[in-house]
Amino acid sequence: MDTQILYNIFHQDAFGLNIAIYFYLTGLSAGSFILSTLAYSFGMDQYKSIGKVGVVLATVLLVIAPFFLLIHIGMPHRAWHLFVYLNMASPITWGSFLLVLYPINCIIYGYFMFKGHIKLTRIFGLIGIPLAISVHGYTGFILAFGKARALWNTAIMPILFLASAIVSGIALMILVCIIKDRFFSKEKKINQELILNLGKLLAWMIVFDLFLVGSDLIVLAISHSDAQAAAHLILSGKFSILFLLVENLLGKILPFILLAVPGFRRLTTVIIASILVIFGIFFMRYIVVVGGEFLPLL
Amino acid sequence: MLIDLRKCIGCNTCAVVCKSENDVPLGVWRSWVKRVEKGKYPHSKEYFLPIVCNNCENPICVTVCPVNASIKRPDGIVYIDPHRCIGCRYCMAACPYGVRYINPIKKIAEKCYWCFHRVDAGLKPACVLACLAGAIMFGDLNNPKSDISKALAKNAIQVIKPEIGTEPHTFYIGLDIEAVEAIKIEEEK
Ligand code: SF4
Ligand code: SF4
Numbered sequence: 001m002d003t004q005i006l007y008n009i010f011h012q013d014a015f016g017l018n019i020a021i022y023f024y025l026t027g028l029s030a031g032s033f034i035l036s037t038l039a040y041s042f043g044m045d046q047y048k049s050i051g052k053v054g055v056v057l058a059t060v061l062l063v064i065a066p067f068f069l070l071i072h073i074g075m076p077h078r079a080w081h082l083f084v085y086l087n088m089a090s091p092i093t094w095g096s097f098l099l100v101l102y103p104i105n106c107i108i109y110g111y112f113m114f115k116g117h118i119k120l121t122r123i124f125g126l127i128g129i130p131l132a133i134s135v136h137g138y139t140g141f142i143l144a145f146g147k148a149r150a151l152w153n154t155a156i157m158p159i160l161f162l163a164s165a166i167v168s169g170i171a172l173m174i175l176v177c178i179i180k181d182r183f184f185s186k187e188k189k190i191n192q193e194l195i196l197n198l199g200k201l202l203a204w205m206i207v208f209d210l211f212l213v214g215s216d217l218i219v220l221a222i223s224h225s226d227a228q229a230a231a232h233l234i235l236s237g238k239f240s241i242l243f244l245l246v247e248n249l250l251g252k253i254l255p256f257i258l259l260a261v262p263g264f265r266r267l268t269t270v271i272i273a274s275i276l277v278i279f280g281i282f283f284m285r286y287i288v289v290v291g292g293e294f295l296p297l298l
Numbered sequence: 299m300l301i302d303l304r305k306c307i308g309c310n311t312c313a314v315v316c317k318s319e320n321d322v323p324l325g326v327w328r329s330w331v332k333r334v335e336k337g338k339y340p341h342s343k344e345y346f347l348p349i350v351c352n353n354c355e356n357p358i359c360v361t362v363c364p365v366n367a368s369i370k371r372p373d374g375i376v377y378i379d380p381h382r383c384i385g386c387r388y389c390m391a392a393c394p395y396g397v398r399y400i401n402p403i404k405k406i407a408e409k410c411y412w413c414f415h416r417v418d419a420g421l422k423p424a425c426v427l428a429c430l431a432g433a434i435m436f437g438d439l440n441n442p443k444s445d446i447s448k449a450l451a452k453n454a455i456q457v458i459k460p461e462i463g464t465e466p467h468t469f470y471i472g473l474d475i476e477a478v479e480a481i482k483i484e485e486e487k
Binding site for chain 1: 325326330331332333334335336337338342343349358361362363364365366369381383384385386388389390391392393394395396398399400404405406458459461462463476477478479
């Protein structure tokens, strides 16, 4: 049957680029925080030197991130409503509290770390882990509650977001560590072993992330008609180049090869891989947020 | 609300009267008439589908509103408190029907709320009065003797996207599945 739409109304996008950037920054922050606790809360001493970098990154990124929310909302001077008229069913309400508690905890944790107070650092690190997981995980729930958008409405969304958060967090950490060691440390010498270790960690997290993205895709592709349309959109439609080429090939598979094949494992390849990953994950956020609401509802 | 698509002639009166009744700014609509053509001219037929907010029984827009600005009234109408909305657009992202918009002047979310200012005064919504074909019916579903309850009991009725589970309260007679899903059919081409 030939069916054509002659007239219909579409209203503007609900989320868009600002929200994608916000998700990206909270992800980087949560990833950095979790990395910084490896040494201070779990005693993995080989990661000791990234502890301080991690907590500074986590705090700074999380202080910047909410500004993108303020730009996004129509009535920024009413933002205090979020703390007064609570609707506990809404993920954004969960987020208002997390966005306050998490940075405060980061600052306390960082304060004790710089003071060299091992025991308290450990405790606030442990408190911070569920907070860091929630502060990024809740953004997955924000999307999952969009029940008519097949790309969003999946229980895998929060964990998918967390996996990509850790991936991007490690990549950022690698780059920041290199810059710090190279230009701002006394010896001006890069800690090769640490970077290669982080590179290995990154490679395995990429595998986990790819596994989640793959599971999501497989189920989308055989599920109900809206889900199939979404799978179609990212596999062969308007978002396919971004999704297949930029996000997955350049942003995950290529870095994985650079990091995992022993012959390639050098400082430069780790740097290249990290840069690719950082861009790749940004496009992941973009595709999920903007691609998710791309298909019209009616 | 019950819309009898067999009577609708696609004249857009409801969409126009809604604009003036509710001061809807340029570029956005609280109600509109979707037009779909099936078949190839001259062997074709046009379908008209007036769209309004469904004022759902189980509205996801109310669930996700972080400041309780979107609220379901005891009579079932879902409305937005203009003094409380922060314009976060989460309700727009969550509504399965795309009926919400941001008012470009006030920067807050708005949508059709069945003219509750008129309903509270004992009047019918503007579109119901204005429809020259008498295709839109409005009334109390809890009262089995109301015209709308009788019409719902007597006819084969349908809602848009029942599978979403928001339990829409805007019912249609003669709803065509292809007129609803034409978007998907076009996307696949
Ligand atoms: S149609 Fe959308 S805006 Fe209207 S009540 Fe249902 S979910 Fe809310
Ligand atoms: S835009 Fe307004 S009505 Fe919609 S969810 Fe945000 S605060 Fe609530």
